Amino acid sequence: MATTNTYLNFNGNCEEAFNFYKSVFGGEFTYIGRFGEMPSSDEFPVPEADMNKVMHVSLPTGSSVLMGSDNGEAYQSSFIAGNNFSVSINADSREEADKLYSGLSAGGNATMPMSDTFWGAYFGMFTDKFGINWMVNYDDPAKMQG
Numbered sequence: 001m002a003t004t005n006t007y008l009n010f011n012g013n014c015e016e017a018f019n020f021y022k023s024v025f026g027g028e029f030t031y032i033g034r035f036g037e038m039p040s041s042d043e044f045p046v047p048e049a050d051m052n053k054v055m056h057v058s059l060p061t062g063s064s065v066l067m068g069s070d071n072g073e074a075y076q077s078s079f080i081a082g083n084n085f086s087v088s089i090n091a092d093s094r095e096e097a098d099k100l101y102s103g104l105s106a107g108g109n110a111t112m113p114m115s116d117t118f119w120g121a122y123f124g125m126f127t128d129k130f131g132i133n134w135m136v137n138y139d140d141p142a143k144m145q146g
Helices: 014-025 072-076 094-105
Strands: 001-009 031-032 054-061 064-070 085-090 109-116 121-127 131-141
Touching: 001 014, 014 054, 014 064, 085 094, 094 109, 094 131
Parallel strands: 001 064, 085 131
Antiparallel strands: 001 085, 031 054, 054 064, 109 121, 121 131
16 A cells, blocks of 8 residues: 655755754664766756755655655755645556546646656656645555665
8 A cells, every 4th residue: 555755845955954853863874865966968958956865765754754845956946835735646557556646646747757766666646626736655565676
């Protein structure tokens, strides 16, 4: 069965916020990556101002995971405190991920179709018909082994 986690977005202070959350919850980040670590792409170039911003961070908190990232320069104008979160779903299979994405995005706005990513996950994003932002993720064990 799929699990849900909270995903927070920040305007450049994600690392500061997550270091604060870590000081309160304890534990360690399971991942922290920066936009500058992404593979280069002519389609989605990373502006110099965004290179050191947090692309993704994960902090386990009990049986859930608090996740977050900084907004890139192009998205900062749409940032409003209160709309800076998404519900992140971790599916148990590609089929479950597709079913959840298809069902929850019906009548909404797909912002990233389900696709294989450079970090090894099958991932997609959308805003549902009620204005809630969602992320669907499936970590294929075969692709996650290093």
